[in-house]
Structures are given as C-alpha cells and as structure tokens.
Amino acid sequence: MIKSFLNKLHKLSTNLNLLRILKLIWSASKVWTTVSIAFIIVESVLFFSSLYMLKKLIDTVSKYGINNLQNESEVIKYLSLAALSAISYAAIKAISSYITEKQSGEVAEYIDSKIHESAIGLDLSFYESPEYFDILKRARDMGSDRPNLIVFSIVDIAKNTMSLIVIASMLVAIDWRLFPILALFVIPTLWVRINFADSQNALRIAQTALERKSNYLSTLLTADTHAKEIRSFGLGDYLRKIHVAIRLDLLSGRLKISKRRTYKELLTSTIAAIGFFACIAYIAIGSIHGRTSVGDITLFLVAFPQAFNILQGLSSSISTLYQNNIFVKSVFELFDLKSSLPEAEHPIPIPDDSLIDLEIKDLNFTYPHAKRPTLTNINIKMPAGKIVAVVGMNGAGKSTLIKLMCRLYDPSSGQIMLNGTDIRRFESRAYRKEICAVFQDFGKYNVSAADNIRFGDIDGIRSEEELQEAAKNSGADSFIDTFPAGYQTIMGRIFEDGHEVSIGQWQKLAIARAFYSKSRFIILDEATSALDANAEKILFDSFRERIGNRAAIIISHRQSAVKHADYIYMLSNGKIVEAGTNEALMALQGHYFKLFNKDSLHHNS
Numbered sequence: 001m002i003k004s005f006l007n008k009l010h011k012l013s014t015n016l017n018l019l020r021i022l023k024l025i026w027s028a029s030k031v032w033t034t035v036s037i038a039f040i041i042v043e044s045v046l047f048f049s050s051l052y053m054l055k056k057l058i059d060t061v062s063k064y065g066i067n068n069l070q071n072e073s074e075v076i077k078y079l080s081l082a083a084l085s086a087i088s089y090a091a092i093k094a095i096s097s098y099i100t101e102k103q104s105g106e107v108a109e110y111i112d113s114k115i116h117e118s119a120i121g122l123d124l125s126f127y128e129s130p131e132y133f134d135i136l137k138r139a140r141d142m143g144s145d146r147p148n149l150i151v152f153s154i155v156d157i158a159k160n161t162m163s164l165i166v167i168a169s170m171l172v173a174i175d176w177r178l179f180p181i182l183a184l185f186v187i188p189t190l191w192v193r194i195n196f197a198d199s200q201n202a203l204r205i206a207q208t209a210l211e212r213k214s215n216y217l218s219t220l221l222t223a224d225t226h227a228k229e230i231r232s233f234g235l236g237d238y239l240r241k242i243h244v245a246i247r248l249d250l251l252s253g254r255l256k257i258s259k260r261r262t263y264k265e266l267l268t269s270t271i272a273a274i275g276f277f278a279c280i281a282y283i284a285i286g287s288i289h290g291r292t293s294v295g296d297i298t299l300f301l302v303a304f305p306q307a308f309n310i311l312q313g314l315s316s317s318i319s320t321l322y323q324n325n326i327f328v329k330s331v332f333e334l335f336d337l338k339s340s341l342p343e344a345e346h347p348i349p350i351p352d353d354s355l356i357d358l359e360i361k362d363l364n365f366t367y368p369h370a371k372r373p374t375l376t377n378i379n380i381k382m383p384a385g386k387i388v389a390v391v392g393m394n395g396a397g398k399s400t401l402i403k404l405m406c407r408l409y410d411p412s413s414g415q416i417m418l419n420g421t422d423i424r425r426f427e428s429r430a431y432r433k434e435i436c437a438v439f440q441d442f443g444k445y446n447v448s449a450a451d452n453i454r455f456g457d458i459d460g461i462r463s464e465e466e467l468q469e470a471a472k473n474s475g476a477d478s479f480i481d482t483f484p485a486g487y488q489t490i491m492g493r494i495f496e497d498g499h500e501v502s503i504g505q506w507q508k509l510a511i512a513r514a515f516y517s518k519s520r521f522i523i524l525d526e527a528t529s530a531l532d533a534n535a536e537k538i539l540f541d542s543f544r545e546r547i548g549n550r551a552a553i554i555i556s557h558r559q560s561a562v563k564h565a566d567y568i569y570m571l572s573n574g575k576i577v578e579a580g581t582n583e584a585l586m587a588l589q590g591h592y593f594k595l596f597n598k599d600s601l602h603h604n605s
C-alpha cells in the first residue's frame, strides 16, 4: 500500500501540472497573488506566535505552580500576547479569504477569456473532430467555480503546510514519535481520496462523449432553434426519454465509484480516529508514569487536534486539486492546440492595387477524416471587378470551394492565388479581410440592426451614411425603416425589446453586412435563397452597381441569380464539367442546361 501510495504521490506531482497552474495564476493575478502570499506568511507567523505564547503561558503557570502571585505579570503578558496573536490571526484569516476570492475571480476571468481566445484561434477543421469537442467541453466545464476551487485549494495547501510545520515542530518537542504516528494514520484517507479522484477523472474522460450527447439533447429540448420541429413532429417525449436514459447511465457510473469510496473512507476515517485516540492515550499514560509534564499535556491537547484537522484539511485540498485536474488538463490541452493552417513566417502585405484577381489552380481537396476527395482538379479565374458564378447540384462541392477561398481550410494540393501570389503567403487575418462571404448558414446576431451590419467591418471607423447605404443596397432598409428605433432596434427575441424578423429579412441584413465590408471580393453562397422573387430580381438586376468595383462570386440554385454573371462554372461531383456565359452554357445543352431547364429535368426524372 505504501508503494502504491508513493506511486500515487509521484503521479500526483507529475499529473497535476502544478508549476503550470501556478504560472497561470501568476499571469492572471500578479497583485492579488503577491498579497495572498504575504497573507499566508503573516497568517502562519501569527498562528505560530499564538501557540508559542500559549506554551509560554502554560510553562510559566506550571513553573511557579498555582496560588502563586509571583508570576502574575508574566502570566498576563503571555496571556495578552497569545490573545493578541489569536485575534490578529482570526482577523487576517477573515481578510485573506476575501483576498483569495479576489485572486480566484481574476484567475477565472483570465481562464475564461483564454479559452475563448484559443477557441477562436483554431481553424474550422477542429470542428470536424469529436476529440476536439471533448477537450472543449471539459475545458468549458471548468466554468467559473472551478478556478475558484483550485485557487482556494492551492492557498489552503500552502497555509496548511505552513501551519503543519509550526505544529509538527511543537509536537516533536513533546515527543518526536507523535507526529509521524499521526501522519501515518491520516495517509490512508488521503490515499483513498486520491484513488477516488483518479477513478473519477477516468470516468469523466470516458463519459465526456455521452455528456455531450446529453447536453445536445437538452439543447434540442430547450432551445428556440428546434422548438417548432420538436412540436410539429411531436419529438419531445421521444428525445426526453433518451435524455433521461443517458443521464441515468451517467449517474449510475458516478454512483458506483462513490459507493466504493464511501466504504473505503469509512474504514480509513475509523483508522485515523483510532490513531488519534491512541496518541492521546500514549500521552495520558505517559503523564501517569511521570514521563510528560502538565504543560506538555496541555499543549498537546491544544495542538494535537489542530494537527489532526490540518492534516485532514491538507488531504482534502490535495484531493480537490487532483479531482479538478482533468479540467485543468483539458484547459491546457486546449491552450496547446495549434491551428493546422500555418501562418507565413514572413508574411507579405496584401497588394493595394485597386484591382486584384483571384485564381484557383489545379486544386484538390479532401476534408480531414474524409475518405474521398470533395474537389478534384479545380481551375477557376476570378478577374478583378467581374462577377463569377458557381452552380451545381446538392453536394457538388460549391460551399467547400468557398471555404477554401476564405482560407478556412487549405487545399490538399494546388493553389489559390491573389494577384499571382499563393494566399498562404499573406497573413490569414489580412487576407480574410479581402474576402467577405455570406454563407448559407449565415449568422443571426441578437444585437442592433446597425451592429448586424457593422460586423462587416468592425475595426473601421465609418459613417452612418455608409451603413445605411449598405442596408439600402441589400434591401434591408425597407424593414429597418419601419421600426420605431430604426437601426438601433435589437434583432431577434433572445433579449428584452428584441424584434424578430423573417428569415428573408435576416438574410438581407447578412447581405448588407457583406456590402458594408471593405473586402474586394464578395461571395454570396446561396445567400438569397430566402429572398422573395421580386427582392432577388431587384438585387441581381443591378448587382454590379451595388457592389461597386468589387468582384463577386455567386452560388445559387436559381438561374435568375446567376444568369447575369460574366462567367459561370458548373460543378459536378467535385469537378468542373462546364464553364462559360449563361448563353453559351444554355446553347451547349449539357449539365447547365439540364440543371435549369425544367422540361429537361422533367424528362430526366
């Protein structure tokens, strides 16, 4: 058991990332950590001083015996000093818990912000990986309470260790055997707790995927996004039952190891209590035989229960730290994840020519974890100021192509070039500013209508007129102007005074966002699918004027949206099968013709 305990201790020190945790705490809260350390030292000194003065008091009383006025002044002196130390100790202890709260609050905020920073720094491919979601889930489960718990545990460990040194030195002065005996009786409790934390952490890792499934089901049942379908298909009870079954499964796993821990802790607590009384018996018998003085017995009776409590406290703080280690580890794992889109070591500036072109050369792409390529041998030219369209059936690879153009993924082979330079040679953030895409699943931000548009150029200092111009160009002005609060109206119904708009109106806001951006390429990926036919016609009939001298890439399943494009690429099964103007492609009577010619579709079906 001792060997296993030592193994556990070794594992504990290496697994705990203690140094890294301390570094993190230091970076998050330098001032409060310094104050906290100072308080730990002062608290320990006062604790020592209160015990020492008590010992002096007892020594004085026992030296002169009772009914002896000779020692009155000395007794009062030590009594006052002991009282002063004890009162200051209590006061400092009360203040220090506030300091630890301040410190842990700062640490929690810091960790939260670093988690978000790490998550937004990762590329889209991480969202393909269940392992990433598991890490993210555990890191987010860190919440705001756990960093508090961890900081409190570390501070407690520091304080208890200092107090233990003080008390141990006093107990050793009475009889050197007392302290090791006491420690020996407390070790089994610590061992059981660390063992429990170990199994609990293993269980947490094993249960993360199931936990995520349960959270997903809970979101389905409670979030507004699925409320309509859940009701109209009557899915509520079915999903709720699956959710309950998963929760019960998770609970039973946890209870199983808690039951084992309860049995073991019952045993080790009994052993600790027996040890505690064995030491008292040893001292009491010693006093009967004259081996220990009255002063020693008194000091022992004061210090010994304290030592016992401190050891128990220490064991509980260590196991708390260990139990929460899995979350800390996941936070560090998240911090250590590196984007798989490498940044150029010496990025070159984006060309500032007023006209720039984009070209895709011999591009092939396979999604991470996918078995087959999604895009094969793609060659596309997007000349400056021109409108290019990409069409194709569902699953042809159109949106994938857009993700590559936005550099959300890198090609498996081939290149995307901006003015003849591979886009990987630019800083990705600077490059992405040049490409603005409205995706099929565009964002609906529950902020003001103005901010929904302003998100297109959040760093820019732009005039209100420019914002309204963007809204006018997308057609969003028609409904924003009807709101009493105009552009300041909060969109969506999540927040108070929010105003829900139709899906087509949300889409107009998303297009306005793209128009507002300063990018030189605008991509509309099925971005007008919810617009009524009239609104779409108005938008595309004068699309060129609306986008100014920028280039545009349009993806649409409607011929009316693409027919005005300068050049159209037809994608099928990840390959370009036809290219040309609307007239040329219709005349070809090939894939493009079949896609849009309803009679031909009818014949084919």
Ligand SMILES: Nc1ncnc2c1ncn2[C@@H]1O[C@H](COP(=O)(O)OP(=O)(O)OP(=O)(O)O)[C@@H](O)[C@H]1O
Pocket (backbone or CB within 6 Å): 128, 367, 368, 370, 374, 392, 393, 394, 395, 396, 397, 398, 399, 400, 401, 440
């Ligand atoms: N994240 C992904 N991981 C693996 N495969 C994916 C991923 N996203 C899309 N695919 C696959 O890539 C293929 C092309 O998808 P893509 O979304 O590019 O098609 P699309 O032409 O935009 O279709 P639609 O017209 O339906 O929007 C599909 O077969 C799809 O299953």
